[in-house]
Amino acid sequence: MGSAAVKTDASSRGWKVAAMICRLIVGGLFIYAAQSKIIDPMKFAEEVRAYELAPLALTNLIAIILPWLELIAGVLLIVGLWRVEARLLILLMMLGFTFGKISVELRGLDINCGCWGNDWMEEVFHGIWGVLLNIVLIGMLAADHFAMRRLKLQVVQPPPAL
Amino acid sequence: MNMTTKTHQRVHNGAAATRRAIMLRSLAIVLVTAVVAVGYAAVRGVPWRPDVEALIERGEQHSELRATIGVSLAEFLDLIEQGAIVLDTRSTEAFAEGRLASSRTLVLNIPADEIDAHLVTLEDYRGSTFVLYCTSNQCDLSEEVYLAMIDAGFDPVLMHIYFPGWEGIQEAGLDVESDYTSTATGEPMES
Numbered sequence: 002m003g004s005a006a007v008k009t010d011a012s013s014r015g016w017k018v019a020a021m022i023c024r025l026i027v028g029g030l031f032i033y034a035a036q037s038k039i040i041d042p043m044k045f046a047e048e049v050r051a052y053e054l055a056p057l058a059l060t061n062l063i064a065i066i067l068p069w070l071e072l073i074a075g076v077l078l079i080v081g082l083w084r085v086e087a088r089l090l091i092l093l094m095m096l097g098f099t100f101g102k103i104s105v106e107l108r109g110l111d112i113n114c115g116c117w118g119n120d121w122m123e124e125v126f127h128g129i130w131g132v133l134l135n136i137v138l139i140g141m142l143a144a145d146h147f148a149m150r151r152l153k154l155q156v157v158q159p160p161p162a163l
Numbered sequence: 164m165n166m167t168t169k170t171h172q173r174v175h176n177g178a179a180a181t182r183r184a185i186m187l188r189s190l191a192i193v194l195v196t197a198v199v200a201v202g203y204a205a206v207r208g209v210p211w212r213p214d215v216e217a218l219i220e221r222g223e224q225h226s227e228l229r230a231t232i233g234v235s236l237a238e239f240l241d242l243i244e245q246g247a248i249v250l251d252t253r254s255t256e257a258f259a260e261g262r263l264a265s266s267r268t269l270v271l272n273i274p275a276d277e278i279d280a281h282l283v284t285l286e287d288y289r290g291s292t293f294v295l296y297c298t299s300n301q302c303d304l305s306e307e308v309y310l311a312m313i314d315a316g317f318d319p320v321l322m323h324i325y326f327p328g329w330e331g332i333q334e335a336g337l338d339v340e341s342d343y344t345s346t347a348t349g350e351p352m353e354s
Contacts, residue, residue: 042209050218051301057215065211069200073192086189111300111327 020148023141031075038068048115099135239325247292252304264340275304278311294323299330
C-alpha cells in the first residue's frame with residue numbers, strides 16, 4: 002500500500018506541475034498579448050479591420066473588449082479561480098484567432114498578426130507558424146483539462162485494498 | 164424506478180447543472196469584462212463605433228492608389244537605380260532605428276505627421292522622381308505624404324509608393340542602415 006500511495010502522490014504532483022506550467026504559459030501569453038492592445042486600442046482596431054472578417058461597424062468594439070477579455074481570462078487561468086470558465090473562454094478565443102489566421106492564409110492577405118504589438122512575437126506568430134503555435138496552445142489547454150480531471154478522479158477513487 | 168436508474172438520473176442532473184453553472188459564470192466574465200472595457204474606452208475617448216463611411220472611402224482610395232502608383236520590388240529597385248529619391252515616411256525614431264541604405268540615391272525621412280514642415284525641404288527636389296515607403300502594407304503614412312505632395316503641386320506621374328515598405332525591404336534583404344549600428348545588409352535591426 003505504501004508504494005502505491007507514494008506512486009499516486011508522485012503522479013498527482015506530476016500532473017499538478019504539468020497543469021500549472023501549461024496554465025502559466027497560456028495565461029502569461031494572453032496577459033502579455035493584451036497589454037499593448039489595451040494601451041493602443043485604435044491601432045488594434047486597424048489590425049482587426051485588416052482581417053476583413055468582422056463588419057466595419059463592430060471593429061472598434063471588438064478591439065476595445067477583446068484585449069480585456071484576454072487579460073481577465075489569462076489572470077483567472079493562472080490564479081486558478083474559475084479555471085474551467087477561463088479555459089473555456091481562452092479556448093473560444095484561440096479557435097477564433099486560429100480561424101482568422103487560416104482564413105488570412107487562404108485568402109493570401111499579407112497582414113500583421115496583430116496579436117502582440119510591434120515586436121518579435123509578431124514574427125514568431127506570423128503566417129502558418131502562428132496557426133501551428135495556436136494548436137500547441139490549444140493542446141496545453143487540453144492538457145490542463147485532462148490533468149484537472151485526473152486529479153479529481155484520484156481524489157474520488159477509494160484507496161486500493163490491502 | 165430502481166436504485167441504479169435513480170443514481171444515473173442524479174448524476175446526469177448534476178452534470179447538466181455543472182455545465183449550466185459554467186456557462187453562466189463564463190457569460191458573467193464576458194459581461195463584466197465588456198463593462199470594464201467600454202468604461203475604459205470611454206475614459207480614454209476611444210469611439211466604440213468607427214466612422215464607417217470614412218473607412219470605406221479610405222479603403223477605396225487605398226485600393227486605387229495601390230493599383231495606380233504602387234510598385235513591385237523589381238520596379239522599386241529600378242527606380243532607385245535610376246536615381247529616384249526615396250522618401251521614408253515613418254517617424255524620425257523609426258528612421259533612426261533602421262532604414263534603406265543606398266549609394267545610388269538620396270533616402271530622406273519625411274514623417275507623415277510633420278509633412279507640412281518638410282514640404283519646404285522637398286521644394287529643392289521638385290521635378291525629381293520620388294518613391295515613398297512606410298512600415299508595411301497596412302501602413303497609410305506613404306499615402307498621406309503622397310496626397311499632401313499632390314496638394315502642394317508635385318507631379319503625380321513622378322511619384323510611386325513601395326507598399327510593402329520597411330518590412331518588404333527587410334524581407335528582400337536590401338541594404339539597410341541605422342543610427343545605432345553600423346551599415347548592415349538585409350538583417351532586421353535590433354531595437
